[in-house]
Amino acid sequence: MTESEVMVATGQDAAEPGLTAPASGQRRIRRENVERILKAAELVFAEAGCAGATMTEIADRAGLPKANLHYYFRTKEDLYRAVLDNVLRMWLAPVRSIQPEADPATALAEYVVAKMRLSRTRPNASKVFANEVLHGGGQIQDFLARDLRQLLDQKAEVLDGWIAKGLMAPVDSRHFFFMIWAVTQHYADFDLQIRMVLGRKKLSRQEYERITAEVVRMVLRAAGLNAAADLMDLAGRTG
CATH class of the missing domain: 1.10.10.60 (Homeodomain-like)
Structure with a gap:
């Protein structure tokens, strides 16, 4: 479809x-x-x-x-295929807010918060996507090779522009996005592992907000950016 x-x-x-x-x-x-x-x-x-x-x-x-x-x-x-289309549209929406004119710390924090919110509220969407990739990605190979690659190239250029202006620390922009995806989607794909290790039957919304704030801090730290109080307040409101 x-x-x-x-x-x-x-x-x-x-x-x-x-x-x-x-x-x-x-x-x-x-x-x-x-x-x-x-x-x-x-x-x-x-x-x-x-x-x-x-x-x-x-x-x-x-x-x-x-x-x-x-x-x-x-x-x-x-x-x-309709479920996959739905998942992919949902996941692509947050990254589109990363624009050249945006403040790097705010844009990256908002992106991480949006990704963590999806992991909390729609974990099965992430698992469907992960299962598809693990089984060869037959239904999404064209999307990955064309649409996602093009979008990632565009957003990597934004980060490279920020780096060139001295607005964030030098990083490999594409792998920086891979890192964000890996960390945020881990809380959906491996929620059982996380809960077992932490000794939780379920992560509460308050715990997720605390975890989100910590992930935001780690991502901004990796980019050489300060985690200002207002960004931590944003991270504490996962929706």
């Missing part, structure tokens, strides 16, 4: 002029059903992978008849 198809399925396309109330209601129901399906599928695919997941289990988790799933997504593979 293409991004445009997902947008239509979830009701993200622009409303047509003169849309009647019944049509609007149908669009709302469609959007709500697709959101329920994608959320349930994200959980099942995270637990079982695409090969091990079944449409029956996804329908049960979504609380919808199996026929509803096939109405919106013809096959399990279509649904899996």
Whole structure:
């Protein structure tokens, strides 16, 4: 399923002029059903992978008849691709705020906070992506080689520009992003390991805020930037 198809399925396309109330209601129901399906599928695919997941289990988790799933997504593979598209759009959004005119410390802190928030609120999304990569990335190789590479090149240029102006310490910009991804997504992909080592059944929101603040400090320190009080206050509000 293409991004445009997902947008239509979830009701993200622009409303047509003169849309009647019944049509609007149908669009709302469609959007709500697709959101329920994608959320349930994200959980099942995270637990079982695409090969091990079944449409029956996804329908049960979504609380919808199996026929509803096939109405919106013809096959399990279509649904899996839609989940991946959803995850990738969600993950790409925060990095777009890293712009040349931004303050480096603020922009990087905001990016880390956004990534940590996603790890806390949408851990299964990260696990679906990680599982796909570990199994060869057949569904996302084009995205990784083209879209993600292009975006990373653009954002690396921003960091290189800051470095050239003396606004942050010299780093390998691409590997700096890899480091941020590795640290922030670790809290989603390896949450079991973290909880077992820390002796927790679940990380509370307050603990996540403290952890986020520490990750922000480490990232800014690596970039030779000061972790100002207002940035630590930002890190303490993970949303």
